[in-house]
Amino acid sequence: MSFKIAIIGAGSVGFTKKLFTDILCVPEFEDIEFALTDVSEHNLAMIKAILDRIVEANKLPTKVTATTNRREALEGARYIISCVRVGGLEAYADDIRIPLKYGIDQCVGDTICAGGILYGQRNIPVILDFCRDIREVAATGAKFLNYANPMAMNTWAAIEYGKVDTVGLCHGVQHGAEQIAQVLGAKSPKELDYVCSGINHQTWFIELKLNGRPIGKDELISAFEAHPVYSKQEKLRIDVLKRFGVYSTESNGHLSEYLPWYRKRPDEIARWIDMSDWIHGETGGYLRYSTETRNWFETEYPQFLEAASKPIDPAKRSNEHASHILEALETNRVYRGHFNVKNNGVITNLPQDAIIESPGFVDRFGINMAAGITLPEACAATCMASINVQRMSVHAAIAGDIDLLKLAVLHDPLVGAVSTPEEVWQMVDEMVVAQAQWLPQYAHAVPAAKERLSKSKVKTREWAGAARRSVRSIEELRAEKAALKQAG
Template identity: 30%
Template structure:
């Protein structure tokens, strides 16, 4: 039977194009069924046109279908790739503008902090409906989630829907190791590494070349280069002893030490509000793609080395691989909460995705990850238990928010965010509680 892959949120056209180029690069996946779904008709049509162009360009012969109705896209799917962004640019701007009135600085705002909390809360209702549809029409499918906030979304999906074949995918570990290899002028293909932690705050626990630890070489390079020391992730590495697997822009938001202090923003060159520019760039890229298709101008087709196509290839062909996945902890990292979502190496082959046990993290790393997971748990509990107070408890627990605001203002900010996001939240969470 033909493998069917459903793209939910396919109107994220640039990302969809990269994933399709990766898929069609595998000979065994050149005749799959690609089922595209998006709630925006124009974006869906653009995604379909781009998919057909990429298939033609790469000499693939997939069956490509486009569906305004989600269940039709999911029906009989073997794999579901979730790339939705609920609320798009307007909701993202709200996530920045309202906290900014309280003096909250954010760079990306999609994982922790006020931005991460409300991005999760407006995504959860869609995830619940998606889970119900999968259970009804493709219960054996693997759900490969790219939508942020990754760890909260995976925890919610597994606890609210009962789905077990859920893996969250992020490219941060892969690109961190590519970048470190280039920094040390060592071929990526020759290094050995192992990382573990939580999404956007995992840690490089092992980094070797030909059996030799590469951390001393990295230390020497940092000592010689003052510009390297002006990066948040390098600053964290120097103090914590293990390199974090996410960019400085992301990493600054998950701790209380940087964004609350103007001198640290200057020292570490932190681009406050950077994600708003990225959103605008993504919209411009979409418009360029739509115009190119309308004019019949060839589109650039580039692979992205993402994990989802690799997983699909391994499961369908039995080819063994190791990828990094975000999965329920269940003893994988022994000094982190069992209910949380952790990022660990996963073995993939014909039997599926099998997370590997990382054991115990160094205590200083686990301490930071536990705070992260505690905040995540409160957000998920807010939705599962219909408890709006937990939204405020999560904001109080968040390190960057707690560093910037007294508790009364945290509650007021949450009230303003609830008002601003309105109908995107489940009804039980729309209450304005005051202080």
């Protein structure tokens, strides 16, 4: 087979390498072309060198090109994969820092909440540019695989306004299933059969079977509470399981910021999080992790390049959806996964226009969703709160409507639990002004926002958050990795 895959945001070096090696685990795909594109020439050069080394070491005919000219990369592409972070870590730091001044403590801030909503405002204009280029220069019927957050908002914009065949992809369902299989004592995650449905980062395991035996709420609660690690790391997640009756795909930290109950008072946050790793609730945890990962990669790049000389091992192919979807579409080997698509009746008690995450099957005819799923009422209610925020956020981003943007933030569950309307209005003005270079649709609104900020009497505070850790130095990271290697 010979076709072209374009990867936008290919400078996300580690993730691009994973996608690349996964795809090349499919024997029929060795003759394809990968066209890498990114706004950073530096990152592009690094990832191209790594992928060239992989191709050379495995004696493959695979073609790899790299360019900052996106349209050139997209020309004739059958598949386009996006893993962009518009504004990079600079804008992301503001997504965490500014809401903290108003008492909003986020662990990740990339889906909803104040940070996720502004992230969407930066992404959506760029996503629409991608879609325009796909329509104009990519292969007829090209498929857009979006890995970038905020997943639902990006996918919503691409489908509704970009008019491109789009699917959103995430690995939260797979990771949640691995956890459940582990606490139930399964020898392999493959022993667990499940139906998981909802919206991205609020997906729910509504049916579980281990080797064909149904698993009920009480058994699952007991298994998690008895686990020596997860009982401490997933306290909030287990509490939601007890109250809702079903387990959420999302980590303790992620889930905590989509709900109005657990992060609204600083003295309560420590009760529900665990500081053993960023993902369990640390303030700005993913920002710290991302910063450390970038610094580590820049410093240790020669080691990453050397590691690329190893043979590709198909047994180590990851459970990221992309390679499996492409394999199913091109070879007709059926793949079952969980995909982010427009609802259109798949989930009976969520809106038709929402972007849902639910089971589907892929073959040469495309992605075919399993329809007629009904969520438990509490799960649907929680999803609905986020969907309403997402819808307003997408519409605000398309129109450049700062008043609608403020209403979207006001209706966010955690923001609404913490902040007053006056605080929300000022916070959004402050974030739009700080991120103006990535928000072209709000250029007309920036002068008035600056004027309001100069006259505002809303009080803020300089606050690092309830559970903030400093970015570690390269020396500290080396010492930790050495200690883990010795202990393991």
